[in-house]
Amino acid sequence: MDPHATGKARSCLSCHASPKTLGLGYGTLSYLGKGRWAFQSSERSQSDLLGLDFPLSALTNLKGEIFVNLSREDLRPFNPEEMKRILRVGLCLKCHQDFSDPVMMNWRPEMRCPVFKE
Amino acid sequence: MKNWVILGGVLLLFVVLVKEWRRQRAPQVFTTTSGQVEMCLFCHQEKPEKVHAREVVGCSPCHLGDPLRTDKALAHRGIVKNPGDLRVADRTCGNPACHPEMPSQVKKSLMATNRGIINTLRRYWGEIPDQPSVRPEDDVAYLLKHPELKSTALDYYRKLCGSCHLWFEKGKFPDFLKEKGGGCVACHLIPGPKEAKHPRLTRKIPTENCVRCHNRSGRIGLTYQGLYEDEGYGTPYLDGDFGEEMLPDGRFVRPIPPDVHFKAGLVCVDCHLKEETMGEGKTYVHFEESVEITCVACHGGDGKTAKGRMVPGIKKEKGNLVFKDKEGRIHPLKAPDPVKCRHPVHRRLSCQACHAKRVPQCFGCHVRMDPQQRQTDKLTGKETPGAWEEFKSYQRLTTPTLGVKGKEIVILVPG
Numbered sequence: 001m002d003p004h005a006t007g008k009a010r011s012c013l014s015c016h017a018s019p020k021t022l023g024l025g026y027g028t029l030s031y032l033g034k035g036r037w038a039f040q041s042s043e044r045s046q047s048d049l050l051g052l053d054f055p056l057s058a059l060t061n062l063k064g065e066i067f068v069n070l071s072r073e074d075l076r077p078f079n080p081e082e083m084k085r086i087l088r089v090g091l092c093l094k095c096h097q098d099f100s101d102p103v104m105m106n107w108r109p110e111m112r113c114p115v116f117k118e
Numbered sequence: 119m120k121n122w123v124i125l126g127g128v129l130l131l132f133v134v135l136v137k138e139w140r141r142q143r144a145p146q147v148f149t150t151t152s153g154q155v156e157m158c159l160f161c162h163q164e165k166p167e168k169v170h171a172r173e174v175v176g177c178s179p180c181h182l183g184d185p186l187r188t189d190k191a192l193a194h195r196g197i198v199k200n201p202g203d204l205r206v207a208d209r210t211c212g213n214p215a216c217h218p219e220m221p222s223q224v225k226k227s228l229m230a231t232n233r234g235i236i237n238t239l240r241r242y243w244g245e246i247p248d249q250p251s252v253r254p255e256d257d258v259a260y261l262l263k264h265p266e267l268k269s270t271a272l273d274y275y276r277k278l279c280g281s282c283h284l285w286f287e288k289g290k291f292p293d294f295l296k297e298k299g300g301g302c303v304a305c306h307l308i309p310g311p312k313e314a315k316h317p318r319l320t321r322k323i324p325t326e327n328c329v330r331c332h333n334r335s336g337r338i339g340l341t342y343q344g345l346y347e348d349e350g351y352g353t354p355y356l357d358g359d360f361g362e363e364m365l366p367d368g369r370f371v372r373p374i375p376p377d378v379h380f381k382a383g384l385v386c387v388d389c390h391l392k393e394e395t396m397g398e399g400k401t402y403v404h405f406e407e408s409v410e411i412t413c414v415a416c417h418g419g420d421g422k423t424a425k426g427r428m429v430p431g432i433k434k435e436k437g438n439l440v441f442k443d444k445e446g447r448i449h450p451l452k453a454p455d456p457v458k459c460r461h462p463v464h465r466r467l468s469c470q471a472c473h474a475k476r477v478p479q480c481f482g483c484h485v486r487m488d489p490q491q492r493q494t495d496k497l498t499g500k501e502t503p504g505a506w507e508e509f510k511s512y513q514r515l516t517t518p519t520l521g522v523k524g525k526e527i528v529i530l531v532p533g
Contacts, residue, residue: 001531002470003477003518004342006377006413009458010475014517023519023530047482047511056481056511059519059530068532071238072404073250074524082522099458107463 012098017090023077025058031091034118035084037062091116144188150176156185158193164316180210202302204230204259204285211302220396224302227397227408229331230284231257234404236275243271250403258283258497265498273495274485277506280496282331290499294366298330305395321387322444328386333365336531337478342386344376346478346515374476374515388431388443391423413469416441418453467527477518480533482511 015021019029019039027041039062043055050056054067060077061067070076078086092113096103103111148159156176165172170180178185183197201210204225212221228234236256240246246253254260261267261276262285281291286299300307303319305327310318329339333347340347345363352360352370362370379389387395389411402408410423421432421439431441433448441449454460454469464472491505510533518529 001336001529002338003336003474003529003531004338004377005375005474005476006379006470007375007473007475009472010517015472015520018517021517021520023521050482050484050511052482057479057532059521069242070521070530072523075521075528075530077521077530099461105457105461 012093016086016093020057022083022086023059024061025055037087150174157188158185160188165314166316167318170319179213200288200300200303202300204301207301223397223399226399226401228402228405232283233257235279237403239275240271245269245271252401252403258285262497273504274506276495276497277493323387325385340371341478342377342380344374345371346374347371349513382449383447384443416451466525470529471520471527474529475517476515477529477531478513478515479531480510480513483533484509
């Protein structure tokens with residue numbers, strides 16, 4: 001949907017390093033190395049009153065399990081592969097903060113970082 | 119016997135004479151500029167706006183009744199207070215001399231049918247197959263004709279959603295519901311000057327007319343204006359009163375940064391075309407089938423909507439596309455950033471995915487029905503057993519969660 005809140009674009013980090021944006025919900029993401037991630041939800045994993053067995057703000061988890069029904073047939077949360085790709089960029093943002101950085105401006109998928117060890 | 123007849127005749131003559139003496143006779147035959155006799159104008163001084171001027175249109179083409187009579191009871195036979203009501207619109211606004219194509223189109227529009235709401239709700243609640251499809255019964259007009267059609271989801275719809283459609287009778291319900299609905303006038307009516315004694319019809323639909331309905335679910339009408347319905351219960355309290363603005367229905371809202379288009383003075387219908395709002399004669403299930411305006415139509419595009427229609431506000435000025443709003447103000451159109459927006463890594467992103475920084479999100483939204491209580495069915499106006507109440511676990515105004523729709527990255531909102 002369009003929230004009708006148009007304005008200056010959100011920051012790169014608000015997507016590329018945010019578990020909430022990715023659909024994991026509120027919590028903490030940790031990079032474990034070799035492309036692996038861990039996520040610790042800041043909400044209870046169950047909601048007994050509502051009879052739900054997932055955190056309220058989560059749509060999915062890092063394994064790709066989908067917790068909620070979405071309103072359209074062709075609508076889905078990000079899958080694990082997409083989440084990994086988005087989060088990988090988040091690791092670059094420490095040094096290459098936005099598109100004003102030549103590395104970001106000219107980035108191509110085959111490029112590898114000479115500094116960061118996967 | 120003969121005397122009785124004479125006495126009866128005299129009495130009858132007396133009654134006729136008194137009645138005739140009391141009868142108000144018009145000093146002239148009132149006609150419109152086209153020569154139609156319109157005796158309503160003898161009594162009525164109301165002055166609508168110029169487009170529907172009393173001297174040109176008269177009263178009866180809109181309000182029906184009998185324009186040849188001056189006797190109030192006879193003249194008012196069959197009169198309608200609200201000509202915009204969809205029950206009469208074919209004979210009033212939609213009469214052959216005025217807007218004949220509109221009522222049938224509007225009746226098929228999602229704002230009249232509520233098809234998306236009804237179909238989605240019934241699918242969610244497992245009452246119909248989980249495939250969106252055009253079903254005749256997913257339509258307010260059908261439900262109005264068939265009060266016997268009952269289900270849990272329909273009961274919920276009738277009681278909590280049933281006031282946000284164009285069939286809703288204006289003025290039938292009390293409090294904030296009084297201003298809602300009314301068919302054509304739900305959107306097109308604005309207050310007139312006091313001395314005119316008649317409201318005005320307009321094509322410049324003010325935002326508040328749209329937001330009378332578009333203020334729940336995604337809260338887009340509120341967010342657009344820079345209002346957030348929060349959970350602060352009216353706090354901070356100031357001078358012994360609530361410190362927050364209150365909506366007509368009692369919900370509290372607090373100010374947030376509005377949409378840039380609102381800041382620029384644009385109203386909803388500056389962007390949204392008549393084919394989107396009033397329908398184009400086709401039956402759709404979901405709003406996205408009807409909505410055709412896109413960001414790129416104005417920003418970096420050729421001024422055409424997703425369905426290839428020219429955006430009415432787009433004009434060419436000194437070789438550049440500009441936007442002329444309903445008030446006649448000219449707005450320059452900014453093209454998307456060639457690097458940030460056009461970079462191949464972001465090719466799947468919708469504009470909103472980045473440019474909508476905040477959206478109200480209701481987590482753990484749920485409803486409860488108390489079978490011991492009664493609640494008004496907004497379609498029939500009658501109270502029936504079972505009262506629905508909505509709850510949320512918590513609500514936040516925060517950056518949106520993203521997901522995938524087809525091949526596009528879009529915003530996903532709970533609730």
